[in-house]
Amino acid sequence: MGQNDGECRTAAMAPRIEDYAIIGNTRTAALVNRDGSIDWLCTPRFDSGACFAALLGDRRHGRWLLAPAGEHRVDGRRYRDDTLVLETGFSTDGGAVRVADAMPVRDRRSDVVRLVEGVRGRVRMRGELAPRFDYGQAAPWLRVDGRRACALAGPDTVFADADVPFTVADDDVILSEFEVGEGERVGLRLQWVPPRQSPSAPGDIAEVIAKTTRWWQEWTGRCGYRGRYRTQVIRSLITLKALTYAPSGGMVAAATTSLPERLGGVRNWDYRYCWIRDATFTLLSLLDAGYVDEAAAWREWLVRSVAGRPEHMQLMYGVEGERRVTETELDLPGFAGSRPVRIGNRAGEQFQLDVYGELMDAVHQARACGLPPDENAWQVQRALLDFLEGHWREPDNGIWETRGPRRDFTHSKVMAWTAVDRAVREVEEFGMDGPAEDWKRLRQEIFQEVCERGYDADRGTFTRYYGSAALDAALLLIPQVGFLPATDERVRGTVAAVERELCRDGFVQRYGTTGEAADADGLPPGEGAFLACTLWLADCHILAGDTDRGRALLERLLGLANDVGLLSEEYDTAHRRLLGNFPQALSHMSLVNTALNLERRGGPAHQRARGEGSAAADRRRDGPWPRTSPARP
Known part of the structure; x- marks a missing residue:
């Protein structure tokens, strides 16, 4: 989608289900649109209330957009090999960037991390973070202090951290605007925290994503299937x-x-x-x-x-x-x-x-x-x-x-x-x-x-x-x-x-x-x-x-x-x-x-x-179908 001016999507431009990719941390998951918008996130569990619910409405119901400002193209997306780390390429007339999205697999944490990497030239980026708790029904109180922002409403609190400063727009959207040149990186993180608890330190987002990549590759390395598919x-x-x-x-x-x-x-x-x-x-x-x-x-x-x-x-x-x-x-x-x-x-x-x-x-x-x-x-x-x-x-x-x-x-x-x-x-x-x-x-x-x-x-x-x-x-x-x-x-x-x-x-x-x-x-x-x-x-x-x-x-x-x-x-x-x-x-x-x-x-x-000569091995490899010997008429 060429414009990222925050306008609600028209029916003709509405996303399709196949436009989405999933990232997750084995506690909850987020859906990322190919246009760079996280349109669905329930936290801290799958069945919790959504803080991003644009999937079932529009930007007024919560989302986190991160994409080049102004006219741009989506050059494609993929998961890093055998992982749940998503990479999306964007390009403008002035250059190209790659955005990596992931949710680190950690105990009792629900973080979303995003890393913008300059590929060529210089690209001006725009982030629009609009938490709306309880499936878009609760607009939060926003506080911004330099590179940290906080959104809270009732029992729900999320903190955002970035390598660049935040500002707040008139429509209660947390903005981040910055340029990325070839070889440069800018990291951003969103963290849900329980009531009355403090967030953890932001850390190096690039290292967090690298660690998440290794975790998934180690997990998929255990797969015993080596067939055609x-x-x-x-x-x-x-x-x-x-x-x-x-x-x-x-x-x-x-x-x-x-x-x-x-x-x-x-x-x-x-x-x-x-x-x-x-x-x-x-x-x-x-x-x-x-x-x-x-x-x-x-x-x-x-x-x-x-x-x-x-x-x-x-x-x-x-x-x-x-x-x-x-x-x-x-x-x-x-x-x-x-x-x-x-x-x-x-x-x-x-x-x-x-x-x-x-x-x-x-x-x-x-x-x-x-x-x-x-x-x-x-x-x-x-x-x-x-x-x-x-x-x-x-x-x-x-x-x-x-x-x-x-x-x-x-x-x-x-x-x-x-x-x-x-x-x-x-x-x-x-x-x-x-x-x-x-x-x-x-x-x-x-x-x-x-x-x-x-x-x-x-x-x-x-x-x-x-x-x-x-x-x-x-x-x-x-x-x-x-x-x-x-x-x-x-x-x-x-x-x-x-x-x-x-x-x-x-x-x-x-x-x-x-x-x-x-x-x-x-x-x-x-x-x-x-x-x-x-x-x-x-x-x-x-x-x-x-x-x-x-x-x-x-x-x-x-x-x-x-x-x-x-x-x-x-x-x-x-x-x-x-x-x-x-x-x-x-x-x-x-x-x-x-x-x-x-x-x-x-x-x-x-x-x-x-x-193999092993009944257990035969049972494991020769498969579930049929799951038992057929009955007799």
């Missing part, structure tokens, strides 16, 4: 790490709230929480890539969060396992006019049967992959199975958290089967104590009901819920959890039906949003193709032995990532834009699993794993 897998793993709340091990679904699933629509949700349904995908992604410590921390978060009475288990929790995630609406314009803007998530109050299967599967896979046992895990699993035995027939809200009436969703019943199956395997494979024979009978009972009531023999496909003609892309998980093999003609028929009825331009929608499907959805129709579902389709083809089709789907989806390799939740095939909260953990963890799946299902890596 290493660049994309590494970027996805870094993104997953960035979405992890390090103190607890919990991983949020995305760094944002209310980025729309349809531009201008109402499908705008808060994803800054931890979903149980992501548990198995997360564990397998981390374990198979060599990140055992992170997987162990995630499992510990799972077990601790769901502790208590099993009927009180939620489908999602806060980053420390908080249960109260009350949904409210904010008076914000919304991204591209998409309202309402929500914080909190009412889906946390829903009953979702599938989460019991996801949790049981996650803990089982952790044991199967050799993760050291958790003494509390089996106690929690037994309690969940006791509850499930008496409640698996109940209708629920389903994996997609529909806000319509509860239904007997087929995928939910398949996941109830998965929960019982994993309990049987815990007894048979790991010697855990439990009534395996009773569980086997229950497993068969669920299996028979799903095949009788959830399958449409005339159309040759499983359906979204019992008695329905609608489809659901979650049914693509049937072979992955081992309910039926991918080569079973009922699974093949379901895959063909999904490709025929739910694919748009080669990408998969979660379900239809008109007619009968809309009644179950409970929301106005219309959303994009769901990226994780497209990868689940790729996995089905790979499991069935068609790696070429699976690879083609993966590579087509990789083409949707933005210029720095990030994916959101959905894709608008008509307007060719990313949709939904960003970056999306489920999209990135599914990408990792599909890439690893391709590596396992053929070629040297697969053959090496088979030749």
